[in-house]
Amino acid sequence: MDQTQRPRGDFVAFLNRAKKPGDRQPAFEGRIAKPGTDEKREMALWAHEYADPKTGEVKVMFNGSAEANPTGAAAAEQIAALVRAAPEAATLNNLSIEAGQIVLFPNGFKADAPDKNRPDYWGAYHPGDGSELVRISVWTKTDRNGRAYLSGATQYPIPGMTEAAMQRADDGLEALLERGDVTQGMPKEPKRTERGGRA
Numbered sequence: 001m002d003q004t005q006r007p008r009g010d011f012v013a014f015l016n017r018a019k020k021p022g023d024r025q026p027a028f029e030g031r032i033a034k035p036g037t038d039e040k041r042e043m044a045l046w047a048h049e050y051a052d053p054k055t056g057e058v059k060v061m062f063n064g065s066a067e068a069n070p071t072g073a074a075a076a077e078q079i080a081a082l083v084r085a086a087p088e089a090a091t092l093n094n095l096s097i098e099a100g101q102i103v104l105f106p107n108g109f110k111a112d113a114p115d116k117n118r119p120d121y122w123g124a125y126h127p128g129d130g131s132e133l134v135r136i137s138v139w140t141k142t143d144r145n146g147r148a149y150l151s152g153a154t155q156y157p158i159p160g161m162t163e164a165a166m167q168r169a170d171d172g173l174e175a176l177l178e179r180g181d182v183t184q185g186m187p188k189e190p191k192r193t194e195r196g197g198r199a
Contacts, residue, residue: 007036009154039070062104090133099128
């Protein structure tokens with residue numbers, strides 16, 4: 001199947017304004033959707049520094065988790081998810097990814113692109129519902145107030161293509177927006193709770 005015809009899902013995460021340096025709160029909070037669905041799942045992402053084994057350069061990666069049920073799921077669905085047996089971990093390039101887990105790494109092929117429009121981060125999401133591992137492409141952006149946010153798309157792996165080849169072949173964000181594969185514009189910010197977190 002042509003890559004442009006493959007189903008996509010939405011990915012967006014906003015800075016957690018309650019996050020303080022050194023605390024254990026997530027750096028970003030947002031929503032993720034499996035490819036081909038509008039069902040959004042709430043997610044949280046933590047930022048971590050690591051040294052690139054090839055260059056020694058210190059880089060930032062993210063890991064986190066998504067809710068087991070889509071936003072607004074029926075009460076019975078939410079309760080059933082609590083008692084379901086935990087699915088087996090999936091693997092991505094020898095990395096074990098647990099059900100509900102999200103991982104994002106800097107795109108090592110971004111500098112190779114002539115237009116530099118490749119994603120800033122790539123990674124995977126394990127939906128934990130029996131479907132295959134979902135691939136994620138993410139761009140770093142700033143909102144109208146100058147705050148960083150992450151915007152991107154989810155897609156199932158392309159059969160016969162290695163992860164490195166998929167990273168090199170990724171569409172630019174503008175192409176995804178034009179096709180409607182990614183939400184255009186900034187969605188309304190969620191209502192804030194009294195403690196400063198997102199509702």
